[in-house]
Amino acid sequence: MSEFDELMSARLRAADPVVGAPYVHANLDATLSRITTMPRVAKVSLAKGFKVKMASAAAAAMLVTSGGIAVLSAAAPSVPVLALGATTHAAAPDTAVRGQLPVGEELMMPDVTLVAGSQLTTGTTSAPVYEFTTPSDLTAASQSIASDFGVTGDPSVTPSTDGSWTIGSSADGYVDFWVDGSLLVWNYTEPGTDGGVVSSPPATNATDGLQSTTSGYPDDAANAKAAQLLANLHLTGSFGAPSFSSDDATPAGETTTVQWTTVTVPWVVQGQDSGYSFSFTFDPAGTLVSANGVAGDVTTAGVYAVVSEETAANELATSFSKRSGPVVSPLDTTPSTTTGTASGSTVTPETSPSGVTSSTTAPSGATGSTPSTGTIPTTNEPGATLPQVVTLVSATLGYGEYTLSDGTSALLPQYTFTGDDGGTYTQMALDPSDVTLAPTPQVLFSPAR
Amino acid sequence: MASSPEQRLTRLAHEHSTAVANYLRRRLYPLSASDLDDLVDEVLVVCWRRLDSIPEDAELPWMIGVARNVLSNARRSQNRRSAFVASLSPSDDDASAEDYVVADTAIRDALTALSDSDREIILLHFWDGLSTEQLSQVLSITTNAAAVRLSRAQGRFKDFMENAENV
Incomplete structure (x- = not known):
């Protein structure tokens, strides 16, 4: 189509959540002074600079995910003290915070207080910790993975991005790579496509020319092909139950919409969900359109003491309270429990001693106050806060993926608490004498997708 | 200098x-x-x-x-x-950033209904203000491909909007 309805454009632009809420960095000059003391990466030619790029990619990944300093306990543990970086726990209370940003109002965390419930147990236990390791030879590992998809060649630096590289070409199919934590992440795209979407304009009108939808590749067949590809990766561990989804797509140069089938397979390590998964997308003919996953190894780092549910809940409550602050005015929110009065003056500390941050998600079916369709929404009154006390009533011990301060990642014991608001909250469960969280928070949360 | x-x-x-x-x-x-x-x-x-x-x-x-x-x-x-x-x-797997901040229900629903790639290019253009050429640079695709993707995403967005408001 050649035009976009003006009213629709206006409504879309009016829905921009940051309109009227200007951003001002709290301390940009000091930040720049600090950054400019850091080493820079010299520009290198693609021909001879690939190994340098590899190293810088790993360094960049570490830079993004690290920042913590391990503090050894007075009583040396029987296993090495884990140097846990400033990663975050993804607490996800089911508290609705909806509304457009008021003019001049900062985005702050909701004023939620967590309390450990009497139902939580006080017993301690121990559990193994698993560490992920990067392939020792990234070039060889990249080329091996690429060859699994029929792509050969030397790696080249990916333009317009940082810390990634590519083998192959759009014409022949390609695989993008980067280091995330301590694993090599790969993403395959079939020949002739452009990131899984059309790479050239169709012969007819892009929208009006779409004719029909072709049924997708059967789930069972997709799963069988995915299993073959996974076997080639020689990963430690096993794979969990696959899940399937479908998506409409329009192949390059065609006007017929087809259905792509995607199979997603979780990576299971020592019976634990590693948090990583593999995804394979097929067109109706069973041709692999795209795929992504990780490569690396996993080892047992040792068996560590695990704190009680109550201790972990109290730690979570303490760190959570330090992250609370006023929230933007909700359009329509009814918290399950409310105490106190709206103050709008809570100050969020610059740093969190535990590095824990939190996020909120809207409850299912939340509707909020909405303007009638066809109108441009208005901005809400600022200043309202949402004080709320949530009691943690149950806990499940499992694992969560964390980044260590040396840039590697690990599966650590983690409690998942359920609050009386129905939300879930996670807290790393290792004994504090074995690990000290770094003071600088890393923002690693977003609304659940 | x-x-x-x-x-x-x-x-x-x-x-x-x-x-x-x-x-x-x-x-x-x-x-x-x-x-x-x-x-x-x-x-x-x-x-x-x-x-x-x-x-x-x-x-x-x-x-x-x-x-x-x-x-x-x-x-x-x-x-x-x-x-x-x-x-x-x-x-709630369907929750997204737009769910929290977009008050216009039809806009929110249409954005949610879009594929990730469609939504991304729509928001980069209309919210972040990127031109087609800039979109191509951010997404590492050709300018032509960016224009096509944006056009198609707009079409699908409009379809979702019209369907929602005709219900």
Whole structure:
């Protein structure tokens, strides 16, 4: 189509959540002074600079995910003290915070207080910790993975991005790579496509020319092909139950919409969900359109003491309270429990001693106050806060993926608490004498997708 | 006269940090001011380290591209944890940043109905204000492909809007 309805454009632009809420960095000059003391990466030619790029990619990944300093306990543990970086726990209370940003109002965390419930147990236990390791030879590992998809060649630096590289070409199919934590992440795209979407304009009108939808590749067949590809990766561990989804797509140069089938397979390590998964997308003919996953190894780092549910809940409550602050005015929110009065003056500390941050998600079916369709929404009154006390009533011990301060990642014991608001909250469960969280928070949360 | 690396980074920060911050704010919500600053700092650190690689004629798209990677890292981490948590407690998989901040129900629903790639290019264009050429730089595709993707995404967005408002 050649035009976009003006009213629709206006409504879309009016829905921009940051309109009227200007951003001002709290301390940009000091930040720049600090950054400019850091080493820079010299520009290198693609021909001879690939190994340098590899190293810088790993360094960049570490830079993004690290920042913590391990503090050894007075009583040396029987296993090495884990140097846990400033990663975050993804607490996800089911508290609705909806509304457009008021003019001049900062985005702050909701004023939620967590309390450990009497139902939580006080017993301690121990559990193994698993560490992920990067392939020792990234070039060889990249080329091996690429060859699994029929792509050969030397790696080249990916333009317009940082810390990634590519083998192959759009014409022949390609695989993008980067280091995330301590694993090599790969993403395959079939020949002739452009990131899984059309790479050239169709012969007819892009929208009006779409004719029909072709049924997708059967789930069972997709799963069988995915299993073959996974076997080639020689990963430690096993794979969990696959899940399937479908998506409409329009192949390059065609006007017929087809259905792509995607199979997603979780990576299971020592019976634990590693948090990583593999995804394979097929067109109706069973041709692999795209795929992504990780490569690396996993080892047992040792068996560590695990704190009680109550201790972990109290730690979570303490760190959570330090992250609370006023929230933007909700359009329509009814918290399950409310105490106190709206103050709008809570100050969020610059740093969190535990590095824990939190996020909120809207409850299912939340509707909020909405303007009638066809109108441009208005901005809400600022200043309202949402004080709320949530009691943690149950806990499940499992694992969560964390980044260590040396840039590697690990599966650590983690409690998942359920609050009386129905939300879930996670807290790393290792004994504090074995690990000290770094003071600088890393923002690693977003609304659940 | 050519500027020093420090002067160039300072200029980049003052000229584009707001755009970068807004890009991140639109996609991570809610987000505290200090956490937002931290994310912007991550982008600036990458800018500093890769200063010689930043094309002078495409500085903003390059920085948005870095912010996009920072965001991807954040979401991958969150998604991994979310997947773990989801195995224990069902969550609303359809929730997205737009759900929290977009008051226009039809707009929100249409954005939610779009595929990730359609929604991304729509928001980059209409919220982040990127031109077709800049979209191509951020998404590492040709300008032609960016134009086609945007056009198709607009078409599908409009279809969703019209269907929703005709119900």
